[in-house]
Amino acid sequence: MNVTSRTATLLLAACAGVAARPAAAVDLFVKPAGSGGTCAQSSPCTLAIALATASADDRVLLAGGGDTGPGTEVVLLDKAGALLGGWSGAPAGEVARDPVAYESVIDGQGARRGVKITSGAALLDGVTVRNGDASGQRECATGQLAGCGGGILVTGWEVTVSHCRIESNTADSTVPAEWAVGLGGGIAGAGANSLQITGNT
Helix, strand or coil: CCEEHHHHHHHHHHHCCCCCCCCCCCEEEECCCCCCCCCECCECECHHHHHHHCCCCEEEEEECEEECCCCCEEEEECCCEEEEEEECCCCCCCCEECCCCCCEEEECCCCCEEEEECCCCEEEECCEEECCECECCCCCCCCCEEEECCCEEECCCCCEEECCEEECCECCCCCCCCCCEEECCCEEECCCCCCEEECCC
């Protein structure tokens, strides 16, 4: 899938059910070994810096390669906007995406969830979420669950997860009791209204 910047903007508006991005919204560019501080196309930053810098309705574009991090999830999307994989990494010119040619991997390393989405009007597109583990993370509002959403957990509203690969994730019990079960090793929605899951593998 080859997606230009204009196409991706339209995809965010159409799929996530939100209006076109405000003029003040910006694109933040990420490479796994990025060293830039402004996350510009010519000077990409790390994923952690981009997520901390992003404001509502911004887009974070991931180049090919793998990203991980500490804590209970690699990525926390707590603002409206988009996390888009498959950026070509070109330092200038039209922003082109191809998630197959430039696979962007969110890797939980078997130690944490891949992605948690708590905001409304968020889009996750063209990303591979791998090796997430939410075992024991009881966030699905029921005492009978001891883990949910190992790859992706969505608690926000009007969220779209599209064209992603979700593989080798788990959400299991760490409690030795018959009632303790896991839910949604790959993806789980907890109180998520209007969640759209489309074109994923």
